[in-house]
Amino acid sequence: METLMSILVGLFFSIGTYLVLSKSLIRIILGTSIISHGVNLLILTMGGLKKGGPPLLGGINTTFTDSLPQALILTAIVINFAVTALFLVLSYRTYKTLGTDDMDQLRGMKDE
Known part of the structure; x- marks a missing residue:
């Protein structure tokens, strides 16, 4: 069972890393959440x-x-939920203000 869980952890880390390296702000937020689950x-x-x-x-x-x-994981789940909600609100506000969620445009780089 530990082998299956280790493979699943590796899969979560690889999916999360792929999403973090993308250009969309929403994908970056989802990638950090998936890494946290891993x-x-x-x-x-x-x-x-x-x-x-x-233990009674x-x-x-x-x-x-x-x-x-189990107690550490429960605390981490609550913190992950709060941080993800904060990032989603900030990304929504950024999209409403600037009109884009592309990281290159948010950094001020010109399209080439």
Whole structure:
């Protein structure tokens, strides 16, 4: 299972990198969001995909799952949602003000 998750993390990173290197501002924002999801899966995979019960006292389970990676991922998802929403609002405002979302035009480069 860890091998499948590692391949999926690599796929997310490659798709996100491809989108970040494009000229459209919306694609760059979506690429950073996809890379963030890849990082979340990487943290989950590094934490171990173990089967076990919740870490409660007095239970009959001998194996327990670690809740720290899950807490880190939940926090990262909330932060990613807020940052993505902020970037989308800023890109919408930029498009309304300047009339373009092309990165070369936003930098002031002339079309050649």
